Amino acid sequence: MLLDLGELGAAPGSDRLCTEILQGAIDRVHASGGGTVHVPAGIFRTGSFQLKSNVELRLAAGAVLQASGDLRDYLVWPYRHEEWGDTQSLLFAQDAENVSITGEGTIDLNDEPFLRWDVVKTDAFFTAADAARLTPEQVTETPVEPADRPNQCMVFLRCRNLTLRGVTVRRAPCWTITIVESRRVLIDSIRIQNHRRTPNADGIHLCGCDGVVIQGCQLDCGDDCVAITGIASPQTVNQNIVVSGCVLRSSSAGVRLGHLYSKVRGVVVANWVIAESNRGVGIFAGDDGFVEDVQLTGLNIATRIQAGQWWGKGEPLVVSAYGEQGGRIERISIGSVLSSADNSVLLKRLGGEIRDVWIRDWHARVFDSLNRRQF
Structure with a gap:
C-alpha cells in the first residue's frame, strides 16, 4: 500500500498540524500488512506520532516534516529513560519490525522554541562569573540554557530490521536519534545538522x-x-x-x-x-x-x-x-x-x-x- 500525505488532505505550509492525518496513514499501512507513507515536497507540521511494523516513511526531495514548537503537542510515551525519565518525543516506535525512514527530505525537529538562546548555560563547574569573562567570540561556542523541551526526539525501542537512509534530520532540542535494545539496524548516508550550542544534542x-x-x-x-x-x-x-x-x-x-x-x-x-x-x-x-x-x-x-x-x-x-x-x-x-x-x-x-x-x-x-x- 502507498499513501501520500498530501493526497490525504495534509496542507503544505499550513500552521495546522497534520498529526492525525500522518498517524492515520501509518495505521492504515500497518493494518494492510505493510507499505509506504509518502511525504511530498512542502513543509508539513506535526506533533508526536508512532511508527509501526512494516511501514516505510518516505520523504521526497523538498519534503520537510517539521516538529511542533509547542510541548503540548508531544505525547509522553510508555517508556521511562534511565537518564531523562518519561520519554516525550516526536517519533516513537516500540517492538516494531521492518521499519524504515528513507528519502531525500528533512525531519526538522524545530529546536528554536525550546532553548534560551540569549542565556549562557552555567552550573557548579562553569559559573556566572566564568561566563562574564568570556569574549564575544567565546560566547558563540558556549552551550545555551535549555527551556522545557522534548527530552528525546526520535526513539526506537526493541525494534528489528530498522533502516534510516538518505534523510536529513536537523535542529534537535535534545537527543536526536535514540535506539534501544534493537537488532539489525542500518543507518546509511543520513545527515544530522544540530546547533552546536544546544546541550545534550547527541546525534545517534x-x-x-x-x-x-x-x-x-x-x-x-x-x-x-x-x-x-x-x-x-x-x-x-x-x-x-x-x-x-x-x-x-x-x-x-x-x-x-x-x-x-x-x-x-x-x-x-x-x-x-x-x-x-x-x-x-x-x-x-x-x-x-x-x-x-x-x-x-x-x-x-x-x-x-x-x-x-x-x-x-x-x-x-x-x-x-x-x-x-x-x-x-x-x-x-x-x-x-x-x-x-x-x-x-x-x-x-x-x-x-x-x-x-x-x-x-x-x-x-x-x-x-x-x-x-x-x-
Missing part, C-alpha cells in the same frame, strides 16, 4: 543494541555525534557494531563508547573524519561496566577546546576506567590516526582496569590555543 545514541551498521553519515551535533552506551539499557550489551566512512563535528565527542555501567563489546570504527570537535574519541567504563574488543582505524581527528561547560578538553582520545566496583576496558586496537589537537591522548584509571590497549601509527600535532590556556 545506541543503548543495548546488537548488529548495527552506521555508514556514510555526516553528523554535526552539540553533544556526542555517535554514542554507544547503555544509559537507557544498562544490563544489555551493545555489540556487533560497525561504523565507517562518517564525517563528524561536535561540541563534545565525535564518538563515545561506554558510560558508567554500560556494556560494550565488538565495535569497529573505520575511516572517519572528526573535525572541529571538543574531543575526538572517548572510551569509558565505570562501576561494573566494560568496553572490550574494539578496533579504531583510519581516523583523521581535529579537536579544539570549546568555551563553556562541555565534555572534554580538546583530547583526540580519552580512555578512562573508574568506579568503586571497577570498570573494565580491554582489547582495544587503535591505528592509522592523524590528529591535530589542543591536548594529548589521555589514559586514566581510577579504580578500574585498562588492559591490552594498543596504539600504532599515530601522527600527532598539539597546539596551544587561547581556550587551552583558559579552560
Whole structure:
C-alpha cells in the first residue's frame, strides 16, 4: 500500500498540524500488512506520532516534516529513560519490525522554541562569573540554557530490521536519534545538522543494541555525534557494531563508547573524519561496566577546546576506567590516526582496569590555543 500525505488532505505550509492525518496513514499501512507513507515536497507540521511494523516513511526531495514548537503537542510515551525519565518525543516506535525512514527530505525537529538562546548555560563547574569573562567570540561556542523541551526526539525501542537512509534530520532540542535494545539496524548516508550550542544534542545514541551498521553519515551535533552506551539499557550489551566512512563535528565527542555501567563489546570504527570537535574519541567504563574488543582505524581527528561547560578538553582520545566496583576496558586496537589537537591522548584509571590497549601509527600535532590556556 502507498499513501501520500498530501493526497490525504495534509496542507503544505499550513500552521495546522497534520498529526492525525500522518498517524492515520501509518495505521492504515500497518493494518494492510505493510507499505509506504509518502511525504511530498512542502513543509508539513506535526506533533508526536508512532511508527509501526512494516511501514516505510518516505520523504521526497523538498519534503520537510517539521516538529511542533509547542510541548503540548508531544505525547509522553510508555517508556521511562534511565537518564531523562518519561520519554516525550516526536517519533516513537516500540517492538516494531521492518521499519524504515528513507528519502531525500528533512525531519526538522524545530529546536528554536525550546532553548534560551540569549542565556549562557552555567552550573557548579562553569559559573556566572566564568561566563562574564568570556569574549564575544567565546560566547558563540558556549552551550545555551535549555527551556522545557522534548527530552528525546526520535526513539526506537526493541525494534528489528530498522533502516534510516538518505534523510536529513536537523535542529534537535535534545537527543536526536535514540535506539534501544534493537537488532539489525542500518543507518546509511543520513545527515544530522544540530546547533552546536544546544546541550545534550547527541546525534545517534545506541543503548543495548546488537548488529548495527552506521555508514556514510555526516553528523554535526552539540553533544556526542555517535554514542554507544547503555544509559537507557544498562544490563544489555551493545555489540556487533560497525561504523565507517562518517564525517563528524561536535561540541563534545565525535564518538563515545561506554558510560558508567554500560556494556560494550565488538565495535569497529573505520575511516572517519572528526573535525572541529571538543574531543575526538572517548572510551569509558565505570562501576561494573566494560568496553572490550574494539578496533579504531583510519581516523583523521581535529579537536579544539570549546568555551563553556562541555565534555572534554580538546583530547583526540580519552580512555578512562573508574568506579568503586571497577570498570573494565580491554582489547582495544587503535591505528592509522592523524590528529591535530589542543591536548594529548589521555589514559586514566581510577579504580578500574585498562588492559591490552594498543596504539600504532599515530601522527600527532598539539597546539596551544587561547581556550587551552583558559579552560
